[in-house]
Amino acid sequence: xxxxxxxxxxxxxxxxxxxxxxxxxxxxxxxxxxxxxxxxxxxxxxxxxxxxxxxxxxxxxxxxxxxxx
Amino acid sequence: xxxxxxxxxxxxxxxxxxxxxxxxxxxxxxxxxxxxxxxxxxxxxxxxxxxxxxxxxxxxxxxxxxxxxxxxxxxxxxxxxxxxxxxxxxxxxxxxxxxxxxxxxxxxxxxxxxxxxxxxxxxxxxxxxxxxxxxxxxxxxxxxxxxxxxxxxxxxxxxxxxxxxxxxxxxxxxxxxxxxxxxxxxxxxxxxxxxxxxxxxxxxxxxxxxxxxxxxxxxxxxxxxxxxxxxxxxxxxxxxxxxxxxxxxxxxxxxxxxxxxxxxxxxxxxxxxxxxxxxxxxxxxxxxxxxxxxxxxxxxxxxxxxxxxxxxxxxxxxxxxxxxxxxxxxxxxxxxxxxxxxxxxxxxxxxxxxxxxxxxxxxxxxxxxxxxxxxxxxxxxxxxxxxxxxxxxxxxxxxxxxxxxxxxxxxxxxxxxxxxxxxxxxxxxxxxxxxxxxxxxxxxxxxxxxxxxxxxxxxxxxxxxxxxxxxxxxxxxxxxxxxxxxxxxxxxxxxxxxxxxxxxxxxxxxxxxxxxxxxxxxxxxxxxxxxxxxxxxxxxxxxxxxxxxxxxxxxxxxxxxxxxxxxxx
Numbered sequence: 001x002x003x004x005x006x007x008x009x010x011x012x013x014x015x016x017x018x019x020x021x022x023x024x025x026x027x028x029x030x031x032x033x034x035x036x037x038x039x040x041x042x043x044x045x046x047x048x049x050x051x052x053x054x055x056x057x058x059x060x061x062x063x064x065x066x067x068x069x
Numbered sequence: 070x071x072x073x074x075x076x077x078x079x080x081x082x083x084x085x086x087x088x089x090x091x092x093x094x095x096x097x098x099x100x101x102x103x104x105x106x107x108x109x110x111x112x113x114x115x116x117x118x119x120x121x122x123x124x125x126x127x128x129x130x131x132x133x134x135x136x137x138x139x140x141x142x143x144x145x146x147x148x149x150x151x152x153x154x155x156x157x158x159x160x161x162x163x164x165x166x167x168x169x170x171x172x173x174x175x176x177x178x179x180x181x182x183x184x185x186x187x188x189x190x191x192x193x194x195x196x197x198x199x200x201x202x203x204x205x206x207x208x209x210x211x212x213x214x215x216x217x218x219x220x221x222x223x224x225x226x227x228x229x230x231x232x233x234x235x236x237x238x239x240x241x242x243x244x245x246x247x248x249x250x251x252x253x254x255x256x257x258x259x260x261x262x263x264x265x266x267x268x269x270x271x272x273x274x275x276x277x278x279x280x281x282x283x284x285x286x287x288x289x290x291x292x293x294x295x296x297x298x299x300x301x302x303x304x305x306x307x308x309x310x311x312x313x314x315x316x317x318x319x320x321x322x323x324x325x326x327x328x329x330x331x332x333x334x335x336x337x338x339x340x341x342x343x344x345x346x347x348x349x350x351x352x353x354x355x356x357x358x359x360x361x362x363x364x365x366x367x368x369x370x371x372x373x374x375x376x377x378x379x380x381x382x383x384x385x386x387x388x389x390x391x392x393x394x395x396x397x398x399x400x401x402x403x404x405x406x407x408x409x410x411x412x413x414x415x416x417x418x419x420x421x422x423x424x425x426x427x428x429x430x431x432x433x434x435x436x437x438x439x440x441x442x443x444x445x446x447x448x449x450x451x452x453x454x455x456x457x458x459x460x461x462x463x464x465x466x467x468x469x470x471x472x473x474x475x476x477x478x479x480x481x482x483x484x485x486x487x488x489x490x491x492x493x494x495x496x497x498x499x500x501x502x503x504x505x506x507x508x509x510x511x512x513x514x515x516x517x518x519x520x521x522x523x524x525x526x527x528x529x530x531x532x533x534x535x536x537x538x539x540x541x542x543x544x545x546x547x548x549x550x551x552x553x554x555x556x557x558x559x560x561x562x563x564x565x566x567x568x569x570x571x572x573x574x575x576x577x578x579x580x581x582x583x584x585x586x587x588x589x590x591x592x593x594x595x596x597x598x599x600x601x602x603x604x605x606x607x608x609x610x611x612x613x614x615x616x617x618x619x620x621x622x623x624x625x626x627x628x629x630x631x632x633x634x635x636x637x638x
Contacts, residue, residue, distance in 0.1 A: 002097060004119055004251050008258060011090045015083055015419065022079045022415035040415040043266055050262070 003061055009054035012047045019044030074221065074409050080418025087422045088236060090255065091429075095240030095248045105462040108245035109441040110177060110346050115247070117352040119254055121359025124343040126253035129260065130210050130431020131424060134371050135217075139400035141375020142382075142390065144314045145285060145299030146637055147306065148375075149368045150321060155330035157361050157630045161623040163335045163344075164357040166602075168619075170512050171341060172353040173599045178345075179338040180446040186511045186600045187592075188519030189450070194526055196446035198500050199338060200439055204472060205493050207435035208479020214428040215480065221405050222421075230480060233425065237433050238473045241440075242466055246346055249433045253343075256426040257363070263423025264370050264404070270411040271377035274388070284380030291383060299376065302637045315543070315562025324568020328575040329498070332505035339438040354619040361626040365633060371404075378403045432476065440468035491549045494567075495537060502571040503529020503578035510582050515594065515601045521586030529578030536573045542566045 023041025102108050115123075140148040176182040180199065184192035215230040240248045275281050286296035298305045298312055305311040306318045334340060334357075347353035381388040382398065388410050393399045408420040444465045453460075503526050510517040510525075538554035541547055542563040547556060551566060560566040597604040615621055 004254055007090060007094055007251065008255055011086070011255060012258070012262070014086050018079060018082055018086070019415050019419065039266060039270065040413055043262075043416060043419075047262060050258075 003058045005054045005058035005061070009051045009058060012051035012054065016044045016047030016051055019047060074417070075414075076222065076418065076421075077414035079415045080421065083415075083418035084422050084425070087259070087426065091236060091240055091252050094251050094255070095243035098244030098248045098251065101247060102243075102245050102462075105444075105458050105465060106177075107247070108462050108465050109437075109445070110342070111245070111247040111250060113346060114348050115250060115343075115346045115352075116348055117355040118359055119250065120343050120347045120352065120356040122257050122363070123250040123253040124340060124356050125360040125363050126257040126260075126430050127249075127339055127343055127434035129257070129367075129427060130434070131217075131427040132210060132213060132431065134260070134264070134424070134427050135213070135401055135404055137368075137371040138375040138378075138403040141372035142379040142398070142400045142403050143375070144312070145289075145376055145379075146302045146372070147298075147312055147314050147316075148372050149302050149633075149637060150325060151330075152364060152368050153302075153630045153634050154322065154326040156334060156364055157626060158326065159330040159334035160357040160361050160364065161626050162331060163341075164354050165619045165623045167335055167508070167512060168344060168354045168357070169350065169605065170600055170602075171345060172347070172350050173605065176345075177445050178442050179336060179341055180442055182600075183507075183511070183522070184446075184450075186597070187517075187522040191507075191519055191522045191526065192446060192450075194523060195504065196442050200442050200447065202493075202497060202500065203339060203435045203439050203442075204475045205479050206497075207432050207439075207472070207476035209483055209493065210428055210431045210435070211476055212480040212483045214425070215484075217405060217424070220402075221409070226484075230477060233429055233432070234473050234477055237429050237436065238470065241433060241436055241469050245465070246342070246437050246441075249437045250343060250346065252433065253430045256423075256430040259419075259423045259426045261363075261370065263420045263426075264374070266416055267374050267404075267407055267411060267420070268370060268377075271374055271381075271407060274411075275377055275380055275384075281377060281380055284384055285376060288379050288383045299379070300637075302634065304638060309561035309565060314564050315560070316565045316568065320565055320568040320572070324571045328502050328505060328571040329568065332501040332571070332575070336501065336504045336508055338442060339434045342438055342441065351617070351619075355617070355622065358619060358622040358626060361630075365626070365630055374407055375400070375403045378407055435476070436469060436472045439472040440465050443468045443472070495533075495570075498567060498570055499530045499533040499537075499574060502533060502574035506575045506578035507582060510579065510586075511601070513602045514583075514586075515597055515603050516591050517582060517586045518589050518592045520589050521582040521584075524585045525578040525582030528581040529574045532577035533570050533574035536570045537566070540566055540569070 019040050021044075023038050023044055026040075101112075104112070106112050137148060137151070140151075171179075171182060174182055174185050176185055180192045180196040183195050211230045211234065214233065215226040218224045218229040219226045240252060244251075272278070272281065275284055282300045285299035289296050289298040292313065294311065294313065295305060303318075306316060306321060309315045309317050344353050344356040347356050378388070378390055379398075382390045388407075390398045390400065390406060391402055404424070408417060408424075412420050444461055448464055448468075449461065453464075506529060507522050507526055511522065535554070537551050539552070539556070540558040540560055541552035541556045542550055542560050542565070545551065545563070547553060550563065560569065594604060599605050
C-alpha cells in the first residue's frame with residue numbers, strides 16, 4: 001500500500017508551485033486584492049515547505065523499512 | 070451576490086490537479102482490493118494517524134464548514150461548544166471505553182455489533198434507519214453543493230452534482246474504503262490550507278483579536294445583548310435571554326454536550342468505520358484521540374471567519390454579508406463571500422477546491438458507510454446468506470453505485486421539497502439520541518437484553534417525536550418546527566428545543582430498556598465476552614509507553630479543551 005505522505009507531498013508540491021508562479025507572475029494584481037501583500041506567493045511557498053516535509057517523512061520511512069517501498 | 074466571480078486559468082488548473090490526484094489514488098489502490106474486508110474495512114490495516122485524520126475528515130462535510138461559519142456569524146463564540154463541549158469529550162469516550170468493544174468484537178459495522186450484543190431485530194432496526202439516513206444525508210450534501218456552486222460560479226446545478234458524484238463513485242469503486250480514507254486525509258489538508266489564509270487575512274483586516282472583540286461588542290449591543298455575548302463562550306449562558314442562541318447551560322451540557330454529541334460520535338458508523346479500519350486495537354483506540362487535535366483547533370478555522378464576517382458587516386466599511394429577500398442576513402454565505410472578497414486568483418482556486426473537497430469527503434463517507442451496512446447488515450442476513458466473499462465484494466461495488474444514485478435522487482427530492490431538510494434534522498435527532506442510550510447500556514450493563522434494546526429504541530424515538538409534537542420554538546409556526554400535537558411548551562430557540570428533544574429521547578430509551586430487560590431473561594453471560602465491560606478482560610497496556618496509552622492521551626485532550634474553554638470564558 002502506498003505511503004499516504006507521498007501523494008500528499010506531491011499534490012501540495014504541485015499546488016504550491018502553481019500558487020508561487022501565479023503570485024510571482026502577477027505581483028501587483030495579487031497585492032492590491034489582498035490587503036497589501038502577495039498572498040499567492042507567500043502561501044505557495046508555505047505549501048511547498050509542507051510538501052517537502054511530507055516527502056521527507058515518506059522517504060525516511062522508506063529507508064527505515066529497507067527496500068520494501 | 071453581485072454576479073458570479075471570474076475564475077482564472079490558474080484556478081481551473083488547481084481544480085484539475087486535485088481531481089486528477091483523487092482519481093489517481095483510487096486507480097493505484099485498486100490492486101490492493103482483493104477481499105471484501107479490503108473493500109469495506111481496508112483490511113484493517115490503516116495506521117492510527119491516517120485513520121484519525123480520515124475520522125475527522127469524514128465528519129467534516131461542507132455543511133460543517135459552511136454551517137459552523139454561519140453559526141459563528143449568527144451566535145459568536147458560543148458555537149465553539151459544538152467542538153469543545155460536544156465533540157471532544159465524546160471522541161475521548163469512544164476511544165477509551167467503546168473502541169475495545171467495537172474493534173474487539175470483530176464486528177464489521179455498528180449494526181453488526183448490535184446483533185452480536187443483542188439480537189437480530191435490534192440490528193435490523195439500526196441497519197435500516199441508518200442506511201436511509203445516510204443516503205438522505207449524502208443527498209442533502211450534494212444539493213447544498215449544487216446550490217452553492219450555482220450561486221457562486223454560475224455552474225449548472227445538475228452538472229456540478231453529477232460531476233462530483235461520478236468522481237466520488239469512481240474512486241470508491243476502484244479502491245474501496247482505503248481510497249475514501251486516503252482522499253479524506255488529502256481533503257483534510259486541503260481544507261486547512263484552503264481556509265487558513267481566510268482567517269489570517271480576515272483578522273488582519275479587522276485589527277487582530279482585539280479589533281474583532283471590539284467589532285463583536287458592537288454587534289452584540291446592536292442586537293440587545295451584553296457586549297461580550299459574541300466573543301465569550303460561557304459567561305452568557307446562564308439563561309436563554311442572555312445569548313443569541315437562546316440556550317441555557319444545562320440544556321447545552323446535557324443535550325448537546327452529552328446526548329447529541331455522544332450519540333453521533335459514538336454510534337454513527339460513518340465515523341466509527343474509520344476507526345474499525347485501523348491496523349490494531351491500540352491504533353483503533355488512538356484514532357479518535359488523534360482526531361481530537363485538529364478537531365479542537367478547528368473553531369479557529371471555521372467559526373472565526375463567521376465572527377469576523379459579522380463584525381465587518383456591522384462595521385459597514387467594505388465587506389458585508391449579503392441579505393436574503395426577506396431582509397435577514399444570509400449567514401450560509403459567509404465562507405463563499407469571504408473567499409471571493411479576500412482571495413486573488415490562485416488562492417481562490419485553492420479555496421474553492423477545498424470547498425468542493427469538503428463536499429466530496431462528506432459524500433464519500435456516507436457512501437462507504439452505506440455500501441458496508443447494506444451488504445453486511447441487510448443483504449447478507451436477509452437476502453443472500455451464503456454466497457462467496459467475491460460475491461459480497463461485487464455486491465459492495467454495486468451498492469456503491471446504488472448509494473451514489475440514491476443520493477442524487479435524494480438531492481433532487483430535497484430541491485423539490487425544501488422542508489425535507491427540516492424533517493431530516495428531526496429524524497436524525499429522533500434516531501441518534503436514543504441509540505446512544507442503547508449502546509451505553511449494551512456495553513456497560515450485562516443485564517440489558519435484546520427485547521429491552523429494541524423496545525427502548527422504539528420508545529426513545531416515539532418520545533422524541535412526542536416531545537417535538539408538543540413543543541414549539543419561539544416565533545415559529547406549528548407544523549414542521551414542532552407543536553403539531555399541541556403547544557404545551559415554548560422554547561427560546563430551535564436549538565434549545567433540539568437539545569431537550571434529545572434529552573427526553575435518551576432518558577426514555579434508558580428507562581424503558583432497563584425496565585424491559587429486568588422483566589425479561591438475562592442474556593447468556595458466555596455470549597457476552599468481548600462485548601460488555603464486565604465480561605471482557607482488561608486490555609493490558611503494560612508494555613506501551615505511558616504517553617501512547619489511550620487513557621493518558623484522552624486525559625491530555627480533555628485538559629487541553631478545558632484550557633481552551635477557560636481562555637474564551
